[in-house]
Amino acid sequence: MSDPAPLRIGILGAANIARAFCRGVAGSPLVEVAAVASRTPDKAGAFAAECAIPRAHGSYQALLADPEIEAVYIPLPNHLHAEWAIRAAEAGKHVLCEKPVAIGGAEAQAMFDAARAHGVQLVEAYPYMAQPQTLRLRALIAQGAVGRVQMVSASFGFAFCAPDGTVLRDPDDIRLDPARGGGALLDAGTYSMSLIRIATGERPARVHAVGRTGPSGVDLTVAATLCFPSGAIAQLGCSMATAGHRHATITGDLGVIETSYGNHAPQGAATLPLRVKRGAANPVPFEELTVPATDGFRAEAESFARMIRLGPQHWSGASEAESVDVALALEAIALSAREDRWVTLPSAE
Known part of the structure; x- marks a missing residue:
């Protein structure tokens, strides 16, 4: 069977991760980045020229009104995801949300x-979930x-700040802003929690967490028991x-799995360890299993395109239940770390 027509995607925002997304999907027969929007025409135009995108819009709403756009990729700051995903659904656009x-x-x-009310698909973007690994x-x-x-351990960290909170990279990065959903838990912790949800197959019943907060008020490090x-x-x-690390161990009563749950193939490598x-x-x-690796952005975007063209069974990433459970768990972990107590989650229906 021949591949379906490319899915025409518009990007809401000109963040650095959007550049990586564009590089990842470049040349894909299934995905076409057809437009980009930013808060100003100049910024949108510069990003479009840099990434060879044919159309630029000077507002997010203008992109949603573009009849040529079938779906949107949302790499906006965390606190804007809900607003613009809902607006995109209301405009009849499918949504791939970071x-x-x-x-x-x-x-x-x-x-x-x-998304259900407006007959469109909404999925959460985790490049590692599209990896063969x-x-x-x-x-x-x-x-x-x-x-x-029986037991799962998942950790992900990187050196964006020193342990005392001194910023080692861009001091204006949104990860340092609590008002925009910054902090380690909503960045790296999202990956750890999603891997735990895959391994257990269920929503946690209760959580207890501790954390260390930096000068700007965001969490620098969090550890939780679920x-x-x-x-x-x-x-x-x-x-x-x-130091940069990303690893997980899943232990059952009859065996163990160890994974790096990587987003992308390491430079110069063609496999990811399992x-x-x-x-x-x-x-x-x-x-030691030999598992091929690819660019996670391309893999997830092509899975998204197949889902839209051919049906939900072609989506390889997080289900609605997984995404909602992870959001609830992260919310409970943040509350537990702030109040130093066990937090009980609502039971799954």
Whole structure:
């Protein structure tokens, strides 16, 4: 079967991650970045020229009114995701929204409700979920390769600040602004929580977290313990004041999986690591799986395009339930860290 016609996507915003997205999808037969919008015509025009995008709009609303645009990619600051995803749905555009999908579970649910009401698709963008590494991970868990998942540990951090909060990179970065949804938890922690949700397959029942806050008021480092209805327990770590690291261990009663849950292939590499121990006994060795890797932006965008053209079964990323559960969990973790207490989440329906 031949590939469907390319999905014409417009980008809301000219953030650096939007540049990486454009590079990733360049040359794709399934995705065409047809327009970009920014808050000023000059900024939109400069971004369009830089990324070889045919049309530029001087406002987000103008892009939503563009009849040639079928879908939008939202790389806006976290606090704007809900507003513009809902506006896009109301304009009849499908939505690929950067993680975190929203700040809190109520916002996330409102976004998905709006998409349903207007007959469009809304999904949360996690490049790592489109990688063969994560697709294989999901399959292994579903096949019972490690038995029933009992423990999960997932951590992701990078050196954006020093441990005392001194900024090592751009002091104007939105990750330093609490009013715009900054901080480690809504950046790196979103990845850790989403991996934990994949591994357990359910919403946490309660969480307890501790964190360290920087001078601007955003969380620099957060660690959390999560308890699940099934009895599984998870530990989440995230930081923007540590050496770069990204790893997770999923332990069942019959085996173990280790993953780097990477967004993209490392420079010069064609694979991402995935290690599996099939058996409960200590002497059972780990199997090193060879899993191909690709550009995560391209993989997720092409999966999104196939979903729109061919049906929801072609989407390889987060489901609505996963996205809402992650938003609720992150909200509860933030509250727990602020108030130093266990926080109970609403039960899943």
